[in-house]
Amino acid sequence: SVIDAERYIGEKRCVKGRxxxxxxxxxVTFLNFGSDFKKDFTVVIFQKNKAKFYKMGITSFDxxxxxxxxxxxxxxxxxxxxxxxxxxxxxxxxxxx
Numbered sequence: 001s002v003i004d005a006e007r008y009i010g011e012k013r014c015v016k017g018r019x020x021x022x023x024x025x026x027x028v029t030f031l032n033f034g035s036d037f038k039k040d041f042t043v044v045i046f047q048k049n050k051a052k053f054y055k056m057g058i059t060s061f062d063x064x065x066x067x068x069x070x071x072x073x074x075x076x077x078x079x080x081x082x083x084x085x086x087x088x089x090x091x092x093x094x095x096x097x
Contacts, residue, residue, distance in 0.1 A: 002033045002041040005081040014072045015083065016094070017041060019064045029061045031069075042082045043071050049086050056088045068094040 002017030023030040023037075027047045034040025045053070045061070053061070070092045073083035085091060 005041045005075055006077075008075050009077045009081060010075065012072070012074050014070050015041060015075070016068065016070045018068045019043075019066065022061050022065045024061050031061065031064050031071075037079060039080045041080060043069075043091070044082050044084045046084070052086075053088050058088060064091070064093070070094060 002015055005013070005015050017033045019031045019033060020035065021032045023032065029045040029050070030037065031043035031045075032040065033042065071083050071085065072090050073085060075081050075083055083090075
């Protein structure tokens with residue numbers, strides 16, 4: 001879960017939680033799992049990988065806002081725990097197939 005993510009820095013894990021806000025900038029998008037982005041778990045999608053989402057029909061990252069998701073990847077530390085997502089297959093909306 002999001003709460004445990006910081007215990008697994010450096011490991012590949014599946015992290016489950018609810019996206020509370022989305023910050024979509026030209027160069028990077030952040031899916032935030034808490035109100036304090038300096039401490040709480042975050043999913044990071046860099047510009048170079050956004051085209052992969054667009055090809056899958058994901059034209060707005062607000063799709064993930066207020067949704068419970070499972071994200072898979074290596075947990076890193078930068079202003080709290082984060083996973084940098086390279087491909088849409090790393091994110092699954094819970095309850096949707």
